[in-house]
Amino acid sequence: MDTDKFNHDQSRYERPNFPYRCGRGALWRTPCNNGPKIDGSCGGTQDCEPFFKKDRWLCRRDKRFGGACAEGPGPRGECSWQRPPCAPRKTLRVIRGRIAFLAVVAIVALLASSQALNPDGGSGFVSISDAGPLSKAHKKFTEGCSSCHAVYGQGPAGWVKAVFTQLDISERCVNCHSFGGPDSMAHNNDLAKDREVRKTECIMCHREHSGEKMSTRQSTSEQCNTCHKNKFESFSRGHPEFPDRYPYFERNAIKFDHGSHLKKHFENPKFTEKAPTSCIGCHKVTLSDREVRPQAYETICVDCHGSQITKKDLVLVRLPELVNDLIDRDALVQACNSLAEEKSDEEFLSVSTEMPALVSAFLLNVPEDDPETYDQPLQELIFSMAEESHSSIEDMVNSQTEKPMADQLLEGLNPEVLKRAACSWGLNLEYESPAEAKFGGWYADMLEIRYKPMGHRDPVAKSWVEFALAVSTSQDDEDKMARAIAMRDQMISPKYGVGGCVKCHAVSETTTTDGKKKLGIEWKYKEANDRPHSDYSHTSHIEIMGNKSSCSNCHILDAKAEYMSSFKGFDASKWSSNFSSIKRQTCVQCHTESQINQDCQSCHVYHLNPGFKKKMVSAKRQMPEIKNDK
DSSP, X not given: OOTTTTSSOSOTTOOTTOSEEOHHHXXXXXXXXXXXXXXXXXXXXXXXXXXXETTEEEOOOOGGGTSSOSSOOOTTSOOSOBOOOOOOEEOHHHHHHHHHHHHHHHHHHHHXXXXXXXXXXXXXXXXXXXXXXXXXXXXXXXXXXXXXXXXXXXXXXHHHHHHTSOOOTHHHHXXXXXXXXXXXXXXXXXXXXXXXXXXXXXXXXXXXXXXXXXXXXXXXXXXXXXXXXXXXXXXXXXXXXXXXXXXXXXXXXXXXXXXXXXXXXXXXXXXXXXXXXXXXXXXXXXXXXXXXXXXXXXXXXXXXXXXXXXXXXXXXXXXXXXXXXXXXXXXXXXXXXXXXXXXXXXXXXXXXXXXXXXXXXXXXXXXXXXXXXXXXXXXXXXXXXXXXXXXXXXXXXXTTSSSOOHHHHTTTXXXXXXXXXXXXXXXXXXXXXSSOOOSOEEEEEBTEEEEEOOSTTOHHHHHHHHHHHHHTTSOOSHHHXXXXXXXXXXXXXXXXXXXXXXXXXXXXXXXXXXXXXXXXXXXSOOOOOSOTTBOOOHHHHHHHHOTTTHHHHHOOBOTTOOTGGGGSSSXXXXXXXXXXXXXXXXXXXXXXXXXXXXXXXXXXXXXXXXXXXXXXXXXHHHOOOOOOOO
């Protein structure tokens, strides 16, 4: 390759701004050496211009063009090689410039005549300023051309100026439209900094002035292909494969093992009558869209699991094995308004051989397996319960969290029951309850203060689970942290936890704004919104394939999946779905060129959370009848 090709020193023709080019060169591509002159006359009537030196004329033709000719110059200094002149021509640059100038003049003339003959775009003459009728949506929500076109009303001068000024009409669009991300970024997303992403404008995809029937939302797959680097022909031909875990990216909020229920429990003769006959026995397909949610607990779960909740009590306080009798007998008798009993001279023998409850061990910050350490704090708590009922417990509970929770945790606790149990324990006696707690709630029995959940969504049981999760991540003392974790693990145990809440509800770890770890329990069905730029409607698919068989066409049970093991930890990103991931080929069975639509917009949404700005909506309420002024 010639490295000097673009140095502009090869010949005198390398003059981009020169208005003429050689006529010979234009016809035969063999221009003369000199080329045309600045006035447009031919400069090639002779090969060189001889010069006079001393007593003679000498040829000075450059060596690049053959050097001095053999004939030499004539006696009067004329070149011996005479060529007939040609007619130099205008360069393409000059011709193009004149055409552009004439075009601008013609446009200005047309604009001026159009406005002079028909300034309002009415009948009689065709106005070139009338771009056409607006779409139905914009016709209702705009105030004419000025809503979108900044130069409207400025006359021909303003329009001519707009021709030479870079104007982004998107700036006018966002006066009304709002999005869940940057207006001028692809898909309204801040993509990775190392990716090359072009700035977008509304008119790249949206068109107007094609009448009320035109849809401003509809785009073609070809438009999507103009921006995407990896281009493909269609969904059935070349579309990338779905991700490995599609669409099961996030752990369920409710732990429901389809494998064990379908292959084990529903096949058990004890539950055959209660088992659903198909997926729609549990899932609501009516009005389903992106999700097909399960029906309520009271509809599909209570027949099998309703009785299990009330069997899992919470133990608030338990009389443990005591080493010494440290309670003042006279003060206890006075607090309990009972008859004084003489203190036995025999060696003290605790009526209980149990360990303290994990809840009270945490609140008192004492080890549950060391009687020498918890002996005095437990007896002080028992005396305060006999003297003041639940006041001391309320104070201990409220001191553990930033927001007081005692009202929710101790809701329904009868102060008199608590006092009577403490009076018996203070005398080293078991408390005999006058009645059994059949309907749930707080009660005292023998050596314990217990809470029996009343059923699903029990508010006290839910509060205690939330309390245990909160305090297990907020302790500074290492020993108390260990006791908080022990209480938490018991509280969220599927087998022993109050109400068995965590048998179904997942516990997940999140990070707060200040970087701290926090545990929370998923009380409600989690709405799937992890793919905001995709759109899928179950309704249309169910209508085509039918209620009973449509689910199993796409959702195939994975018998090898370790579903329940995914919930042993608190990291929601580490889990295994009950179902095998859906592959593209599953969708291609129907979405092909000859069957069902496969345009990009069938599944993908361009804008992130599109909406309207409040000022636009409020202004429309006050706006009189809109005229589409042109």
